[in-house]
Amino acid sequence: MRCLLSPLVCTLALVGCAGSGIDPANTGSDVPLDQPSFPTGMALHTTERALVVVSSNYDLRYNTGALLVADLDKVAAMLADAPDPDIAVVDDAYDSAVLFPSFGNRPVITDDGGHMLTAIREDNLLAEVLIDAAGGSLDLSCGVDAEPGQAAPLCGQTPYAAALPGNDPFDLVLYEQTPTLISGVAALLRSPDLVFFFLRPERTGDDRIRLFRKTVGDDIIGTRAAVGLPGDRPLVLASADRIRLSSTRTAALIYWFDPAAGDDTVIRRFDLYAETGAESARALAASPDGDALFVLTRAPDAVVRLDLVRDGNDLDISLGGVGPSCREPIAARTIRQTNARGEVVDRLLVTCFSSDTVMALDPYTLSVTDQVADFGRGPYDIVVDDAGPTPVVYVSNFLDNSVSVLDLVDDEGEVRLAPKGRIGLPAPPPEDGR
């Protein structure tokens, strides 16, 4: 692997360090493997019909968190003719799992489906899980066997994990994938730095994952999200909060860079606060054509469209619209479908944590076209599966441990969000009902 940044940085590159982050002496309860605990991120497998759900164990009730794999064919079959989405529950969808450190976030899976990488906030880890799809179902592993008494191997340990030099890693973006090298970048929620990582699948020692960090700017409090922009040459766009008046009075910022530029990597900025008044920028989603970036903001809660024009490996960004959103928008995805009349329909899907809402918006007018409310508490991540017989949306519900399954196309062939059922029985609300 060529050294992408300066020799000095390479010299200081942090070699993947031991970092299980899990106290083996912890003798609490084992995390269930048939339902997530405080599910956060999700990822669709890139070659198989499977959904990976991160069980974050956010309240640390269990020894560890977990990664669970749901069989989507089974889910589709069981929900196919369910008459009432409110009671349609698939409770045995998870058929594979590994134990994993708590506080895992959204995983990313390589194009060949063989590796999954996840950022872990509390322990500041980048953890790899190997995926074997040879047998028809997904087998997860990470170079260790399950301990006696454990239902699954405990992942998140060297050499399949590396301690990151910064707090609260969150989003991961893969920008280069070859059989011998997987390159990506990790965004840190509470650090002015980015961490570039390089995973060499053929290596089994401490040099399997190598890291180096690059400072975005001294005024950066942290990077909230990052996405890759499709194109011949990948660009990474990220949302960040920068210091405005103080560390508690922030300003939303978008920055972008060419991750493969090596020593020439230049981080460019777009001042979202100046254009919209937003204090904090959160999740990002790029349009299918790569000509727009959607940003979820807080203070105020809003959806922002940014128009992108690529000029070689550079980018021109301009505001393309602002629309109100539901309360505490947290995740966004774009979709493109064709309806029954052959019209191409673009939508932006947004989950809102506080208002228990999943919305669909017209990406050009930012008008809300669909809203599914109160079908899962604390909706967190959202993924769209359009590889099945009908396109389906999955939403992880952080507060009730279920995954909502929503239809994206109705019986008349119109693009319309509608509840279909759930993966896992939702946990009851707290006794006081609040």
Place this chain on the structure above:
Amino acid sequence: MTRRTRTRLFFALCPLLFGGMGQVPFCQQNQNDSFRGDIDRVGDVVVVRPVDIGVPPPVYVVTANPEIRQLRIYDAYNRTFVKSPNGFFPLAVQTGPMTTQLAVAPGDQTRVVTLDSHDDTVHLLRTTGDSRGDAFTYVGAGVRTGRAPSDVTAVLVDETLRVFVAVPDPGHVEVFDLDPRDGALLADAVVELPTGAHPARLAVDPTGDAVVVTDALLDTVHVIRAQDSTYDRSLDVGGPTVEVATGLVDPGDGLGPVAIVLRRDEPRAVALRLLRPTYREDAYAVLGSAQLFEYGAAVYIPDAADTAETDPTVCCPPSVGFPDEEATKAWALVLSENGHGQYLRFDGERPDGRRGVFRLIDTFPPGPGYAQRDGGANPAFLTSSDDTARAPTLIQRERDTLGEPPRFDFVEPGLTLTFTYGGSPPRTRGRTASYSMGAIVIDNDGRPFEQRDVLPGDLLFIPVASDDDRCPADGFLQKPIADVVGDDVTLVGLTPDEQACLQLYGPFTASVFVDDAFTVTSSEAGYLGRLHFDDDDREPRVLVQPHMDFSLQRAAGGPPDLGSQVVAELASNVQPIDVFFAQEQTLTNLDGFDREGLVLTAAAGAEVFLPGVNDNDPPRPVRRVFIGVSGATGRLIELNETETVLEFVNADDR
């Protein structure tokens, strides 16, 4: 004198200052009455005055609150939300999951049309009780629209309520004729728009003649004749648009219906003139466009017709130094995406005195020119040598650059123009290149080199460090460019030895410099192009900027050193009236408007009545604007038309 003191002084002197303008409602208000509402994030706002009976006649503000799936009704006279029958809670009209858009037909304010974009339904809401139901109850069962409608508007055609619904996915507008008494569907139709249309918002003009349809993808807005539901034309507004408002103002040659659409791709408002039946003119036309300081989020245009109670409002209450010539009844208020409110006028003046320029109202209208600097010259001449005798002279002239229809751009505050003698067009310096087949081949950076403003006659500079006799002894090669095709650059006078040198010692770096000319960059827009001396026979010799142009005069001592620069900082020519609704810590409310940020979603206004100042005084008519806000919570901001002082604006949330 503090701003508050100035403001109080203004209100004290207001009748004297504006005595000649007739009734000036903004002078008469005590706007600090607070009210408590109970709303959530406001999707849309309409104002209705259902009946003209009673003292005062009732005026209600209906707000759509999709987050709580309800409509709430604000009583503009009592300045409180209409209560539910039990008296403990505000009246809540239940809606579908996503009722965000509301509409009222000109001429029939007894009905509000609601649009639910999730359920794809239109409902009618009665705003006054009748034999079939109480006020603020639904009329009929509603009508189903196409999937995912984005906006609604309505017009009264004879006794029928004609409802227009924008449906972006198929790119058309649906029309429903409803019986306003029972909501029955009498007829429906579809108005097809041009191919590729993505209708966003709708507005019917106050005369009920036309429906203006913005388009979020095409560079045009569409006009539908409301009375026969037919597509009339599309008007080029230069880019995609979303928000629209209509009103009735005099743009300088007579009162008539107008519309403003807000571009979504740049901070710009475009004004349209709609049908004035007695005028010999094109029925619908672009009146002009105005650059804004921020991207527009919503817009309000008043009804500048007299009523029995009030005269049209004059914009704007003066701040210190507000020029008299800027006072106008033909104004509009644009709300921006980042929480500002700025006033525009339709009847600005051209340099030759003609009216009809649509632009921001300017509180300090100096002519275009250079910025005042405390120290140092402006423009400044920067050169590596001390030979100022060869400093070129930058000549600036005032010029009417508005065009037809007028397009008003302002000079950005702090805008600096830099003229570099022998400069390089962008991305033409230090480019990796090689020699092949008689041409210098530039490595492609995503865009062909021929698109980099490289012209025949420009100089290509290639450093070549070699002892080879065939290479230039001074270590570089500089030749005029003969032609550029794609990434291939051919040079004038390249000798066989030089060709061999380039072939042997490539790849190399190549840079382009303009010959005996300047490159011009703007601190705002980047590279603007090249400029030749005014005695050159090559074009261009004049750089045209908003309201002025520039040329460069060669000094008697000859051209300056290569790389010398003339740097000119320009004065902004517009100082707008700016009400920053999202400003922190500026209100009597210590939290200010914006502890959590604002998204201004809608604006509507009308003549309303307020209680008299004293108990025995009659109700006072006043023209007011209501702004819907979304953010962490919902708010309704209430202000008099043309209010410019944030202190006198009310806002409250749930």
